[in-house]
Amino acid sequence: MADIAKMIEEIKTMTVMELNSLVKAIEEEFGVSAAAPVAVVGAAPAAAEAVEEKTEFKVSLKDAGGNKIAAIKAVREFTGLGLVEAKALVEKLGVIKENATKEEADKIVAAFKEIGATAVAE
Numbered sequence: 001m002a003d004i005a006k007m008i009e010e011i012k013t014m015t016v017m018e019l020n021s022l023v024k025a026i027e028e029e030f031g032v033s034a035a036a037p038v039a040v041v042g043a044a045p046a047a048a049e050a051v052e053e054k055t056e057f058k059v060s061l062k063d064a065g066g067n068k069i070a071a072i073k074a075v076r077e078f079t080g081l082g083l084v085e086a087k088a089l090v091e092k093l094g095v096i097k098e099n100a101t102k103e104e105a106d107k108i109v110a111a112f113k114e115i116g117a118t119a120v121a122e
Contacts, residue, residue, distance in 0.1 A: 057105035057121040059096045061089065065116035074115060078108050 014022065027033055064071040068090060075086040078096055089096070096108060096119060105121035112119035 056099045058098045059108045061093045063118035064090050070115040071117045
């Protein structure tokens with residue numbers, strides 16, 4: 001068995017982002033949730049069911065903005081497409097990434113916003 005005190009010391013040195021990633025990895029690996037259970041008093045049984053949070057997103061380019069070259073570079077960065085394919089995607093305003101995680105989708109949308117383009121995660 002692993003030395004628990006050693007693991008705790010390691011956790012103490014982690015940043016908040018690293019701890020967040022660790023919690024998510026544990027939740028996925030073991031199929032558990034770190035969220036505290038919430039009791040619903042006086043609610044109908046149907047209302048007590050948890051609403052499932054969306055985990056996969058499709059990120060689409062809606063507007064390339066004024067700097068099309070920057071948009072093409074960003075598409076290439078996030079997709080690994082070649083120059084011709086990335087240019088075509090920017091010109092037709094297509095899907096940048098499918099089945100992206102929430103964090104990944106937010107990162108892509110933020111990157112396009114930074115260069116003056118518009119991307120949305122659906």
